[in-house]
Amino acid sequence: MNLNDVLSNRPIPEALQEKxxxxxxxxxxxxxxxxxxxxxxxxxxxxxxxxxxxxxxxIESGDTVPFALPLCDISSASVRRLYSNAVLYLNKKAAxxxxxxVVALMEAVAKGLSDIGEDPTAENLTETVRHLIEKxxxxxxxxxxxxxxxxxxxxxxxSKGRLIKKLSAYLKPQIKxxxxxxxxxVITVIAELVPPYVxxxxxxxxxxxxxxxxxxxxVAFLLxxxxxxxxxxxxxxxxxxxxxxxxxxALRSDVYKKAQYLPVSYYDKTSTGSIYARISNDTNTLNNFxxxxxxxxxxxxxxxxxxxxxMFCMNWRLALLSxxxxxxxxxxxxxxxxxxxxxxxxxxxxxxxxxxxLSDTLPGIRVIKAFAGEKRAIEKFDRYNNNWLKEERRAxxxxxxxxxxxxxxxxxxxxxxxxxxxxxxxHGVAGMSTGLLVSFLSYAAMFYVPVNFFANLSDSYQxxxxxxxxxxxxxxxEPEADLGKGNAVGTFKGRIEYKNVSFSFDKTDKxxxxxxxxxEPGDIVGIVGTTGAGKSTLINLLMRFxxxxxxxxxxxxxxxxxxxxxxxxxxxxxxQQEPLMFHDTIFNNIALADPDLPVEAVIEAADVSNxxxxxxxxxxxxxxxxxxxGTGLSGGERQRxxxxxxxxxxPSILIFDxxxxxxxxxxxxxxxxxxxxxxxxxxxxxxxxxxSTLRRANKIVVVDNGQIIECGTPAELxxxxxxxxxxxxxxxxFEEAQxxxxxxxxxxxx
Amino acid sequence: MTVRIWIDNEDTRITxxxxxxxxxxxxxxKSFNNLTARRLFPISKHNEYVTLLDENGKEVAVIRSLxxxxxxxxxxxxxxLQQSYFIPKIxxxxxxxxxxxxxxxxxxxxxxxCSFKVNARTRSWTVLPDRRVILRDTNDNRYEIPDHEQLDRxxxxxxxx
Numbered sequence: 001m002n003l004n005d006v007l008s009n010r011p012i013p014e015a016l017q018e019k020x021x022x023x024x025x026x027x028x029x030x031x032x033x034x035x036x037x038x039x040x041x042x043x044x045x046x047x048x049x050x051x052x053x054x055x056x057x058x059i060e061s062g063d064t065v066p067f068a069l070p071l072c073d074i075s076s077a078s079v080r081r082l083y084s085n086a087v088l089y090l091n092k093k094a095a096x097x098x099x100x101x102v103v104a105l106m107e108a109v110a111k112g113l114s115d116i117g118e119d120p121t122a123e124n125l126t127e128t129v130r131h132l133i134e135k136x137x138x139x140x141x142x143x144x145x146x147x148x149x150x151x152x153x154x155x156x157x158x159s160k161g162r163l164i165k166k167l168s169a170y171l172k173p174q175i176k177x178x179x180x181x182x183x184x185x186v187i188t189v190i191a192e193l194v195p196p197y198v199x200x201x202x203x204x205x206x207x208x209x210x211x212x213x214x215x216x217x218x219v220a221f222l223l224x225x226x227x228x229x230x231x232x233x234x235x236x237x238x239x240x241x242x243x244x245x246x247x248x249x250a251l252r253s254d255v256y257k258k259a260q261y262l263p264v265s266y267y268d269k270t271s272t273g274s275i276y277a278r279i280s281n282d283t284n285t286l287n288n289f290x291x292x293x294x295x296x297x298x299x300x301x302x303x304x305x306x307x308x309x310x311m312f313c314m315n316w317r318l319a320l321l322s323x324x325x326x327x328x329x330x331x332x333x334x335x336x337x338x339x340x341x342x343x344x345x346x347x348x349x350x351x352x353x354x355x356x357x358l359s360d361t362l363p364g365i366r367v368i369k370a371f372a373g374e375k376r377a378i379e380k381f382d383r384y385n386n387n388w389l390k391e392e393r394r395a396x397x398x399x400x401x402x403x404x405x406x407x408x409x410x411x412x413x414x415x416x417x418x419x420x421x422x423x424x425x426x427h428g429v430a431g432m433s434t435g436l437l438v439s440f441l442s443y444a445a446m447f448y449v450p451v452n453f454f455a456n457l458s459d460s461y462q463x464x465x466x467x468x469x470x471x472x473x474x475x476x477x478e479p480e481a482d483l484g485k486g487n488a489v490g491t492f493k494g495r496i497e498y499k500n501v502s503f504s505f506d507k508t509d510k511x512x513x514x515x516x517x518x519x520e521p522g523d524i525v526g527i528v529g530t531t532g533a534g535k536s537t538l539i540n541l542l543m544r545f546x547x548x549x550x551x552x553x554x555x556x557x558x559x560x561x562x563x564x565x566x567x568x569x570x571x572x573x574x575x576q577q578e579p580l581m582f583h584d585t586i587f588n589n590i591a592l593a594d595p596d597l598p599v600e601a602v603i604e605a606a607d608v609s610n611x612x613x614x615x616x617x618x619x620x621x622x623x624x625x626x627x628x629x630g631t632g633l634s635g636g637e638r639q640r641x642x643x644x645x646x647x648x649x650x651p652s653i654l655i656f657d658x659x660x661x662x663x664x665x666x667x668x669x670x671x672x673x674x675x676x677x678x679x680x681x682x683x684x685x686x687x688x689x690x691x692s693t694l695r696r697a698n699k700i701v702v703v704d705n706g707q708i709i710e711c712g713t714p715a716e717l718x719x720x721x722x723x724x725x726x727x728x729x730x731x732x733x734f735e736e737a738q739x740x741x742x743x744x745x746x747x748x749x750x
Numbered sequence: 751m752t753v754r755i756w757i758d759n760e761d762t763r764i765t766x767x768x769x770x771x772x773x774x775x776x777x778x779x780k781s782f783n784n785l786t787a788r789r790l791f792p793i794s795k796h797n798e799y800v801t802l803l804d805e806n807g808k809e810v811a812v813i814r815s816l817x818x819x820x821x822x823x824x825x826x827x828x829x830x831l832q833q834s835y836f837i838p839k840i841x842x843x844x845x846x847x848x849x850x851x852x853x854x855x856x857x858x859x860x861x862x863x864c865s866f867k868v869n870a871r872t873r874s875w876t877v878l879p880d881r882r883v884i885l886r887d888t889n890d891n892r893y894e895i896p897d898h899e900q901l902d903r904x905x906x907x908x909x910x911x
Contacts, residue, residue: 037864038836042832042833042836042861043861043862044838044859044861044862044863044864045862080769080770082770082833082834082835082836083789083792083834083835083836083837083892084835084836084837084890084891084892085836085891087770089769092768092769093768094769099836099889099891100889100890100891101889101891103889705807
């Protein structure tokens with residue numbers, strides 16, 4: 001049997017092919033093979049699980065004896081996810097061990113094998129495995145990244161020309177001022193090349209002839225050249241600085257724009273501090289480099305070429321001598337670039353950690369003070385700062401050593417010209433004169449300036465390269481998948497269906513498992529369960545914060561992943577436990593969805609959410625500018641503003657995620673009133689710890705360990721005496737105890 | 751709140767059973783079966799604070815330190831932990847290539863040679879204060895560099911942590 005044609009997640013290693021061929025019967029047909037990467041002893045090595053029409057075979061590299069089990073004898077099959085590896089147990093015996101790279105396949109196989117009674121020849125299981133393998137192999141052949149769906153264009157590789165191509169896109173709109181600058185640069189170079197040549201005339205002709213009139217004429221001419229140089233340099237400097245700023249403006253804007261459309265999963269894994277660092281520091285580093293390139297590099301390059309031409313015209317022998325240090329400097333620059341690049345990467349990482357720490361600790365300064373943590377915060381900051389300093393020291397040494405080495409070699413070049421050129425002048429060789437030597441030395445000094453400049457540019461270049469790579473990390477990152485872009489929806493009726501939905505944030509554990517739930521239009525659904533049960537994840541999937549789940553979520557019969565994202569989210573009102581306020585007026589915080597909303601609509605929304613009264617009592621009313629993250633308002637006030645925000649969207653579906661969890665009973669009463677006015681006639685999902693907030697719910701869903709364990713009306717669930725019943729009992733006991741405590745305090749006070 | 755049972759003596763008997771599960775008998779004779787061992791500090795404290803969970807994931811007891819257990823009990827718990835936790839220690843990085851923001855790494859580890867991918871864009875590694883580096887690959891597997899300054903020169907030049 002040709003094992004290369006067998007369905008498998010990756011090619012079967014040769015050593016295992018031989019073992020498998022030896023084990024397999026002549027007419028036995030292999031359905032599929034799962035190739036793993038660990039031995040059961042926990043060493044890296046090849047292993048496989050082959051499923052034939054009649055049995056399962058587990059084979060691994062080394063001397064381990066293959067393990068075979070007839071399909072009809074399988075009584076149990078399960079996968080245990082451990083730490084960075086998982087084990088497939090067949091009849092409670094460890095059959096296959098592998099890293100998380102194949103865990104999804106192992107689980108599918110385990111499920112299929114445990115239901116093998118209904119699928120005795122593993123036909124259905126083979127189809128499931130085929131589907132999973134195809135899904136896992138849904139990657140870009142160029143960069144290896146996962147694609148949104150099979151055949152999709154890789155977002156990472158679209159019109160990719162890496163750094164230069166990407167950055168040149170930002171230069172294109174500024175092509176006119178750049179071209180103008182190049183033309184001006186040519187004039188500047190000519191103006192700079194003239195004075196040394198005039199010096200030769202002064203030394204060889206004007207001064208020996210003692211011609212005062214000609215001397216005055218030459219000096220006046222030189223003065224005019226210098227004035228011209230100054231005027232042109234000012235104009236060019238201004239033009240190029242503005243051009244550089246415009247380029248960076250566009251780049252920074254694009255990075256911020258892209259940051260808005262990155263999926264929530266990107267922010268789960270990337271610290272906001274590192275994103276701040278990219279938008280602020282990296283764009284500045286790139287700006288400085290752009291300025292150096294646009295303002296100086298072009299001129300220096302033209303000077304370099306111009307001087308070389310003049311020098312070769314004056315005396316080709318001396319010109320060749322003056323080029324002697326150039327190869328050494330060029331090789332040195334390359335070596336320096338290789339050495340400094342990783343150092344700059346590390347400096348960036350250290351700096352990014354500092355930014356992350358700042359964005360973490362400064363907004364949380366109250367917590368730090370409350371826990372007397374100032375010293376610890378300072379110590380931690382110092383540790384991070386020291387790490388940065390350590391790398392900065394390395395960079396400092398390298399960046400000091402290199403320019404001095406370049407200077408030394410350049411000085412050697414000048415000495416060669418003095419030595420040989422001087423000797424040729426004394427002996428009158430090759431038509432050398434004192435004036436020619438002096439003039440040549442002036443040109444050589446001018447020639448070494450651009451050489452030095454380009455050698456040292458590699459330092460800025462490496463810094464800019466690191467920054468540009470970081471910026472492209474964001475620009476190249478895959479945005480939120482919006483496969484249904486353009487498929488806008490009107491108003492939803494509000495029927496929501498979860499069909500076989502499973503989801504995992506990472507491969508260590510499944511957060512949601514096989515969720516099936518139907519919510520009818522106008523239903524008020526309470527979602528309850530212990531902390532970490534998966535309640536918020538259920539909502540996060542409906543909000544489309546994560547799209548990479550198994551199964552389907554339908555709204556009014558339409559898969560939500562096929563609906564235009566903006567249109568979809570505009571139909572949902574979302575009130576969180578800790579509503580985020582922006583540093584803006586209360587009015588703008590309420591009218592977040594549309595700042596052009598009529599004033600009265602905003603006031604109306606605030607009134608419905610019981611917020612109008614306290615806003616009106618503020619000296620600046622709706623014009624009150626909130627502090628960062630809403631400082632200046634109590635938790636309950638922030639919550640009521642966020643409800644007003646939801647009201648103003650007039651959404652078809654409402655979601656409340658622990659909206660009253662962090663407020664006192666009186667405020668809860670006010671918020672509850674606002675919520676009740678808001679939810680009438682809309683499909684509403686409410687996550688609540690305080691079960692009293694769910695008194696209007698007509699359906700309760702109890703989530704536990706990523707699964708729905710109970711679902712029904714409150715009365716039905718109370719009759720079932722299950723988890724919901726126990727939660728209610730506990731809550732009643734707690735509230736009773738709290739009431740007694742309050743009564744006792746009141747009595748004592750009385 | 752129930753009182754946590756701390757195991758920190760040689761009188762507790764812990765035995766291994768099939769499927770990486772443990773049975774314990776406490777000094778007072780109370781026993782629990784089919785327990786799973788899980789490190790509370792899988793990165794910073796390998797042999798301390800190991801929680802024992804029952805089949806419903808509920809904590810039954812916590813081992814303060816494996817050092818305080820009898821030799822047999824220690825061997826049983828160690829075997830379970832060793833089998834459950836797979837964090838290869840990287841001894842040398844033989845190759846590292848950055849392909850469009852993904853580091854393709856080939857490394858020599860204490861569990862053999864392996865190749866894996868690490869997302870450079872999301873900087874999926876943590877440098878701990880004691881110079882250890884914990885890497886997380888694109889499949890959520892973990893790897894450890896015990897001391898990034900002790901990596902051989904060639905490896906150290908290749909990595910960018």
